[in-house]
Amino acid sequence: MPNAVAAMAPLLHNRFLTGFAKSFGVIMASEIGDKTFFIAAIMAMRNPRVTVFAGAIAALAVMTVLSAALGWAAPNLIxxxxTHYAAVGLFLFFGLKSLYDAFLKKSDNEESELEQVEQELSDLNKNKSTGKDMKDMDKRKGNFLSTMLGMVFSQIFLKSFTLTFLAEWGDRSQIATIGLAASEDVVGVTLGGILGHALCTGAAVLGGRHLASHINEHTVLVFGGVMFLLFGGHALYTGP
Structure with missing residues (x-):
């Protein structure tokens, strides 16, 4: 038995590194210039950076764990x-779609991701009551849960967490994480995804609007498309 474990150790190590590298690469390719990136960048311009980063990375870490767990459980049900070839199909689809958006999709009068996020945050702020009105409303309603959450977490943390979580739900990086976890080492995929999100979100928070406004969306789409196609091709070549 010890010999068998020793013989499997290099294989497990390689699977971990492969899952880690693929997950990290997918996140870096898909999250730079994505909606969650711009949410962190814009919020960090007007609020404490540490709080915005903490809320965003907490949401992304939770989403990564949930997605990896779903992908890990899928082979037990199917x-x-x-599941392997479904993941291959997703990678190839996202790769081709990114290249299509970069070269063939008409973008006349179409808002960029940055402009869309700015508009959404602006609308959210317009529809929100002032801090004093919110406090008065909480007192009148006696909302114990909101009061407790406000004591534990700041409103900025909760806003960053909620907006990021909702923006990431159903995003291509979430679906890619599910696909990777179904065919690669789930721990490696999880850690690689969280590290990738942390670097992307950290860059958004530190760079703010300056970094966001200098991102070439065409280049991001091309890079992301090539990365997805490479991972899909590698998975197709290696087999389940």
């Missing part, structure tokens, strides 16, 4: 062969 044949590993089917």
């Amino acid at each position: 044949s590993k062969v089917y």
Whole structure:
């Protein structure tokens, strides 16, 4: 038995590194210039950077764990062969779609991700009551849960967490994480994804609007498309 464990150690190590590298690469390719990136960048311009970063990375870490767990459980419910080739299909689809958006999709009069996020945050702020009105409303309603949450977490943390979590739900990086976890080492995929999110979010928080406004969306789409196609091709070549 010890010999068998020793013989499997290099294989497990390689699977961990492969899952880690693929997950990290996918996140870096898909999150730079994505909606969650701009949410962190714009919020950090007007609020404490540490609080914005903490809320955003907490949401992304939770989403990564949930996505990886879903991908890990999928082969137990569906044949590993089917889940593997479904993941391959997703990678190839996202890769081709990114390249299509970069080269063929008409973008006349279409808002960029940055402009869309700015508009959404502006609308959210307009529809929100002032801090004094909110406090008075909480007192009148006696909302114990909101009071306790306000004592534990700042409103900025909760806003950053909620907006990031909702923006990430159903995003291509979430679906890619599910696909990777279904075919690669789930721990490696989880850690690689969280590290990738942390670096992207950290860059957004530190760079703020300056970094966001200098991102070339065409280059990001091309880079992301190539990365997805490479990972899809590698998965297709190695097999389930």
